[in-house]
Amino acid sequence: MDAIWLDIGPVEQLPALGARTLPVQGGEEIAIFRTANGEVYALVNACPHKQGPLSQGIVHDTSVTCPLHNWRISLVTGEALGEDKGCVPVIPVKIDGGRILISRAEALAGTN
Amino acid sequence: MTTKPHLIVIGNGMAGCRAVEEILARDSGRYRVTIFGAEPRVNYNRIMLSPLLAGEKSFEEIVINDHDWYAGNGIQLVAGDAVVAIDRQAKRVTTASGRVEPYDKLLIATGSDPFIIPVPGHDLKGVVTFRDMDDVASMLRAADSGGGAVVIGGGLLGLEAAHGLSLRGMKVTVIHLMPTLMERQLDEAAGWLLKSALESRGQTILTGADTAEIYGNGKVEGVRLKDGREIPASIVVMAVGIRPNVKLAKAAGLAVGRGIQVDDHLVTSDADILSVGECVEHDGLVYGLVAPLWEMCRALADGLVATPSGYRGSVTSTKLKVAGLDVFSAGDFSGGEGCEDIVLRDATRGVYKRVIVKQDRVVGAVLYGDTGDGNWYFDLLRKGEDVAPIRDALIFGQAFASGGASANPLDAVAALGADAEICGCNGVSKGSIVTAIDGGACSLDAVRACTKASASCGSCTGLVEKLLTIAMGDDYAGARENQPMCKCTSFTHEDVRAQILEKELKVIPQVMQALSWSTPDGCSSCRPALNYYLLCAWPGEHQEDPQSRFVNERMHANIQKDGSYSVVPRMWGGVTTPNELRAIADAADKYGARMVKVTGGQRLDLFGIQKEDLPAIWADLNAAGMVSGHAYGKALRTVKTCVGSEWCRFGTQDSTGLGIKIEHMTWGSWMPHKFKIAVSGCPRNCAEATIKDFGIICVDSGYELMIGGNGGIHLRGTELLCKVATEQEALDYCAAFIQLYREEARYLDRTAPWMERVGLDYVKQRIVEDDAGREALRARFLYAQSYLQKDPWAERAAGAEAHLHQHIAEIRPFAVVGGR
Numbered sequence: 037m038d039a040i041w042l043d044i045g046p047v048e049q050l051p052a053l054g055a056r057t058l059p060v061q062g063g064e065e066i067a068i069f070r071t072a073n074g075e076v077y078a079l080v081n082a083c084p085h086k087q088g089p090l091s092q093g094i095v096h097d098t099s100v101t102c103p104l105h106n107w108r109i110s111l112v113t114g115e116a117l118g119e120d121k122g123c124v125p126v127i128p129v130k131i132d133g134g135r136i137l138i139s140r141a142e143a144l145a146g147t148n
Numbered sequence: 149m150t151t152k153p154h155l156i157v158i159g160n161g162m163a164g165c166r167a168v169e170e171i172l173a174r175d176s177g178r179y180r181v182t183i184f185g186a187e188p189r190v191n192y193n194r195i196m197l198s199p200l201l202a203g204e205k206s207f208e209e210i211v212i213n214d215h216d217w218y219a220g221n222g223i224q225l226v227a228g229d230a231v232v233a234i235d236r237q238a239k240r241v242t243t244a245s246g247r248v249e250p251y252d253k254l255l256i257a258t259g260s261d262p263f264i265i266p267v268p269g270h271d272l273k274g275v276v277t278f279r280d281m282d283d284v285a286s287m288l289r290a291a292d293s294g295g296g297a298v299v300i301g302g303g304l305l306g307l308e309a310a311h312g313l314s315l316r317g318m319k320v321t322v323i324h325l326m327p328t329l330m331e332r333q334l335d336e337a338a339g340w341l342l343k344s345a346l347e348s349r350g351q352t353i354l355t356g357a358d359t360a361e362i363y364g365n366g367k368v369e370g371v372r373l374k375d376g377r378e379i380p381a382s383i384v385v386m387a388v389g390i391r392p393n394v395k396l397a398k399a400a401g402l403a404v405g406r407g408i409q410v411d412d413h414l415v416t417s418d419a420d421i422l423s424v425g426e427c428v429e430h431d432g433l434v435y436g437l438v439a440p441l442w443e444m445c446r447a448l449a450d451g452l453v454a455t456p457s458g459y460r461g462s463v464t465s466t467k468l469k470v471a472g473l474d475v476f477s478a479g480d481f482s483g484g485e486g487c488e489d490i491v492l493r494d495a496t497r498g499v500y501k502r503v504i505v506k507q508d509r510v511v512g513a514v515l516y517g518d519t520g521d522g523n524w525y526f527d528l529l530r531k532g533e534d535v536a537p538i539r540d541a542l543i544f545g546q547a548f549a550s551g552g553a554s555a556n557p558l559d560a561v562a563a564l565g566a567d568a569e570i571c572g573c574n575g576v577s578k579g580s581i582v583t584a585i586d587g588g589a590c591s592l593d594a595v596r597a598c599t600k601a602s603a604s605c606g607s608c609t610g611l612v613e614k615l616l617t618i619a620m621g622d623d624y625a626g627a628r629e630n631q632p633m634c635k636c637t638s639f640t641h642e643d644v645r646a647q648i649l650e651k652e653l654k655v656i657p658q659v660m661q662a663l664s665w666s667t668p669d670g671c672s673s674c675r676p677a678l679n680y681y682l683l684c685a686w687p688g689e690h691q692e693d694p695q696s697r698f699v700n701e702r703m704h705a706n707i708q709k710d711g712s713y714s715v716v717p718r719m720w721g722g723v724t725t726p727n728e729l730r731a732i733a734d735a736a737d738k739y740g741a742r743m744v745k746v747t748g749g750q751r752l753d754l755f756g757i758q759k760e761d762l763p764a765i766w767a768d769l770n771a772a773g774m775v776s777g778h779a780y781g782k783a784l785r786t787v788k789t790c791v792g793s794e795w796c797r798f799g800t801q802d803s804t805g806l807g808i809k810i811e812h813m814t815w816g817s818w819m820p821h822k823f824k825i826a827v828s829g830c831p832r833n834c835a836e837a838t839i840k841d842f843g844i845i846c847v848d849s850g851y852e853l854m855i856g857g858n859g860g861i862h863l864r865g866t867e868l869l870c871k872v873a874t875e876q877e878a879l880d881y882c883a884a885f886i887q888l889y890r891e892e893a894r895y896l897d898r899t900a901p902w903m904e905r906v907g908l909d910y911v912k913q914r915i916v917e918d919d920a921g922r923e924a925l926r927a928r929f930l931y932a933q934s935y936l937q938k939d940p941w942a943e944r945a946a947g948a949e950a951h952l953h954q955h956i957a958e959i960r961p962f963a964v965v966g967g968r
């Protein structure tokens with residue numbers, strides 16, 4: 037069950053405590069986040085509340101606060117935290133040799 | 149003797165030799181041992197290269213096994229001749245000098261190679277890594293000739309190299325890509341403390357700095373950063389990371405991932421070949437510290453010559469070996485769901501301790517300044533011990549937490565003698581605080597007011613509150629008359645602002661340390677507030693912290709519900725020209741604005757702009773002479789005007805012209821909240837000046853200055869500040885009023901609630917009655933403006949923060965032939 041990983045660029049291109057976007061032709065745009073201590077996560081770039089662009093939110097710990105109405109979403113599980121309920125798909129990512137690799141299958145999940 | 153099986157070890161380093169020691173200790177007669185080492189010397193303690201570089205140790209002192217050890221144990225050492233190939237079929241190895249040696253068992257312990265970032269100039273003479281004795285020798289040679297040294301990488305190795313070189317008399321600059329030092333071991337708070345300690349020792353630490361190239365003619369002359377800065381240097385140390393050295397294993401066809409893959413007994417995919425140390429990958433993990441290697445070596449020897457025990461992976465902890473700087477880190481400190489931070493800060497002693505607890509277990513610890521309890525926390529962490537019973541006392545350390553009955557901090561405080569000092573800053577004893585409480589001071593603020601306890605650094609606030617609890621029991625409500633800024637601190641907004649000035653605090657982590665923040669890096673409510681307070685207090689020195697800004701202020705545009713942005717160029721005093729309108733129309737067409745709307749602030753708003761297009765549309769608007777309207781900021785928004793005496797039959801003064809002058813004076817200024825101004829040409833007030841933060845009503849004899857209005861959620865009409873005779877006075881009073889608000893209001897207070905609190909009389913006294921005070925306020929405002937009036941759009945259009953506007957990449961799946 038070897039996952040196929042796509043190389044999407046060097047990790048330095050991600051701002052610490054920030055995010056960048058990865059459009060998927062025919063699929064849903066992905067947001068790639070980097071936390072304060074350099075970990076990288078990826079979620080579909082749409083808040084479970086009203087599709088706010090999570091890539092534009094404030095990253096804190098391992099969560100991101102949606103820029104539209106301040107829902108907090110876990111970068112690890114994609115679940116809304118606190119009182120709010122909802123979940124956004126998580127896409128597996130890893131760092132290898134300073135490059136960001138994203139799992140092809142999940143990244144393309146929405147395409148057909 | 150030759151009948152004994154032959155064990156060959158490749159790598160005369162820490163793991164290779166330790167493995168041999170462990171084997172000998174279990175069964176000294178089992179193998180004939182030959183060790184090949186690429187380095188031309190005996191086995192030494194690599195981690196002591198740092199003290200060696202710093203001049204604290206000599207090579208003799210860091211040797212682990214000298215020649216006598218090899219000889220005494222019948223070990224053949226082949227030093228200075230690297231193994232270049234393994235022939236698994238024939239079971240033999242070949243060295244660089246052509247020597248061929250057969251083995252029965254082979255142990256690969258080749259360690260790691262330092263990683264070299266392939267920037268231009270990385271191969272110049274004078275670029276070194278920090279891994280072995282030869283590297284230290286090159287550094288010492290460079291240090292002899294003095295000059296500058298650049299260390300690329302602010303991790304453990306880089307900082308130890310920098311420390312050594314600086315003790316050797318070089319002028320050292322550390323370049324680190326991430327915003328904080330040692331970010332994988334330390335959180336922001338500890339990383340900042342470390343940075344300032346190193347800076348005070350004379351090193352230059354550049355965080356968030358990216359190397360563009362190493363320049364020099366034949367040899368290193370300096371380093372150029374991507375932002376253009378140049379740092380002259382005669383030596384560059386690359387300490388950006390290590391890669392397991394797997395060359396030989398890979399060439400021999402062994403299973404290799406990030407490292408040489410081994411099982412729990414350190415056996416590789418070939419049953420006769422073992423591997424140990426930094427070159428291995430066990431259970432998906434590779435290690436870069438010695439403690440795991442020791443555990444591996446034990447399991448290896450158990451498996452090879454005794455009863456197999458099995459290696460199960462290691463938890464690691466880190467200590468920085470820089471004399472006088474105590475830094476400790478273990479486990480996971482990234483926080484996240486279900487994690488609870490316990491933080492203790494002591495600004496006077498320079499201590500920061502943070503223990504991360506999850507489901508009653510310690511999962512991580514970061515200690516700065518006092519690492520005495522590091523091992524205790526590490527022990528709790530490794531054993532996964534339930535810390536619920538000692539939870540309250542945990543952060544005070546082992547001595548306190550294990551003190552049986554005194555594990556209850558209240559008992560510990562109760563047990564203190566009356567002359568025990570509670571507040572170190574102001575020298576207040578427990579006795580005087582208790583007297584104050586008995587005398588009726590029944591809140592923290594009251595105790596502060598009459599004893600000064602906890603009124604300075606605030607780190608004893610918890611103790612004072614405990615004394616209140618002890619003295620008053622359930623009567624102590626814990627409530628404060630003035631609410632603290634947020635749950636990260638016991639200080640109010642006003643306290644924090646006063647302390648920033650008094651203690652000359654300049655950056656967020658410094659405020660948090662000095663004022664004993666109870667969280668490691670604040671929250672989304674205190675960070676933007678602190679960022680503002682600092683920029684207001686230190687206009688000339690402030691460094692923006694973009695992560696402490698909300699999205700609109702980070703993007704310089706307003707985010708819309710569909711994730712697109714709106715763009716509002718400044719339209720001075722609501723006046724525009726055909727040229728500006730043409731440029732706006734062109735931009736609307738070119739960037740597909742889906743709506744162009746006249747705002748309630750007398751200017752035009754272009755809706756539906758994509759974030760990728762923002763720099764381009766700003767560049768176009770800049771080219772037509774327009775700048776950011778700050779419609780997105782806690783900042784000066786608009787100056788609304790009416791037509792005034794230029795055209796209107798009732799106009800008494802040139803309200804339009806005055807509005808434009810005011811907007812030119814005030815634009816770009818960051819404030820506690822948004823700030824709106826209007827100028828009406830007569831009391832008919834067509835510019836609605838009486839619901840603005842600062843409004844001017846022109847009359848025949850001059851200008852009525854109106855303050856504290858708000859047309860928003862709670863409608864509030866302005867109050868009259870005073871009347872002035874000239875335009876210049878109107879401008880001067882306006883500047884002074886804005887500065888008073890900037891300096892004294894709480895973050896996220898508009899002028900209206902602020903004035904409700906301080907009262908009109910107070911503002912009058914500061915602005916109208918105190919001429920010198922007004923003049924000083926105005927001067928401070930104009931000074932701040934000399935730094936703030938930079939068009940953020942122009943900076944972005946010129947390429948600043950470009951990454952915020954671009955996708956990192958794009959995925960295009962294979963086209964489906966023939967369509968669907």
Ligand code: SRM
Nearest residue numbers: 706714746747748749750751779785858859860861862898
């Ligand atoms: C665009 C505009 C409406 C319009 O089409 O006219 C507008 C749009 C927004 N206003 Fe406003 N306000 C606009 C004029 C006003 C006015 C009228 C004025 O300035 O004369 C007021 C009442 C006057 C006042 O502020 O005292 C006004 C009172 C508010 C308030 C309530 C403020 C208060 O103190 O109670 C908010 C909410 C807030 O700031 O927290 C708000 C917030 C907003 C936000 C920023 C909501 C948000 O957070 O996204 C809207 C942004 C839309 C966007 O993307 O552009 N807007 N807003 C006006 C922009 C003026 C400009 O050129 O910059």
Ligand SMILES: Cc1cc2nc3c(=O)[nH]c(=O)nc-3n(C[C@H](O)[C@H](O)[C@H](O)COP(=O)(O)OP(=O)(O)OC[C@H]3O[C@@H](n4cnc5c(N)ncnc54)[C@H](O)[C@@H]3O)c2cc1C
Nearest residue numbers: 159161162163186194195230231258259425426436437438
């Ligand atoms: C300056 C410095 C400070 C450090 N400080 C600490 C610290 O404070 N705490 C901590 O836990 N860790 C520290 N470390 C890390 C620690 O030193 C390593 O984890 C440890 O040395 C790894 O042991 P090893 O045997 O796997 O590799 P090494 O010790 O590097 O040994 C590998 C040896 O194999 C040799 N070799 C490689 N290829 C061949 C070949 N083909 N043929 C023959 N020989 C070969 C190499 O020359 C080397 O001598 C530090 C490292 C450095 C460089």
Ligand code: SF4
Nearest residue numbers: 706709747748860861
């Ligand atoms: S009143 Fe202001 S905040 Fe409310 S919908 Fe209109 S523009 Fe948005």
Ligand code: FES
Nearest residue numbers: 083085086088102
């Ligand atoms: S869309 Fe994210 S919080 Fe509303």
